[in-house]
Amino acid sequence: MKGSEGRRGKGIHWYPGHMASATRELRKVWSHIDAVVEIADARIPAASRNPLFLDFEPEKPHLLLLSHADLADPAVSSSWLENYGEAGVTAVAVDLRAAADIRLIRGQLLRLQAPLLARARKQGRLVRPLPCPGGRDPQYRQIDLHQPDGGQVVGPG
Numbered sequence: 001m002k003g004s005e006g007r008r009g010k011g012i013h014w015y016p017g018h019m020a021s022a023t024r025e026l027r028k029v030w031s032h033i034d035a036v037v038e039i040a041d042a043r044i045p046a047a048s049r050n051p052l053f054l055d056f057e058p059e060k061p062h063l064l065l066l067s068h069a070d071l072a073d074p075a076v077s078s079s080w081l082e083n084y085g086e087a088g089v090t091a092v093a094v095d096l097r098a099a100a101d102i103r104l105i106r107g108q109l110l111r112l113q114a115p116l117l118a119r120a121r122k123q124g125r126l127v128r129p130l131p132c133p134g135g136r137d138p139q140y141r142q143i144d145l146h147q148p149d150g151g152q153v154v155g156p157g
Helices: 019-033 052-057 074-086 099-121
Strands: 035-040 062-068 090-093 142-146
Touching: 019 052, 035 099, 062 074, 062 099, 074 090, 090 099
Parallel strands: 035 062, 035 142, 062 090
Antiparallel strands: none
16 A cells, blocks of 8 residues: 655555555455454554454454553443444453453353354354363464554463
């Protein structure tokens, strides 16, 4: 993507190379993904999301985590959550260091995954349950999306 003309008439590429590369890689694996966990900063939710991720087809079950909720204004976070809910986006404001919030995220993921598992069983396909806490199940295909330097604290996933 090009921005405006630079000093010597050359186009300025405003979209960082690592973001373009990540978007290309994501497009390659998109058909193999079961669910999307997007991580945004609760202090700046709109600015810390990448709208390109949301344009991929087909749509995938999606959970938006607003991290650093402990540092954000609770009233503002509540307003964002209400707006996302009205738009049909499942979003939760969390502190990714808090065990209670990790349990909340796991519960949301189990809810998100239930229809996928039911459909897979009905079609006779391999069922990929969520991995146990602290472990990874290589058969569950989840992708975690976030903007670089979004202030997230993320483990493997």
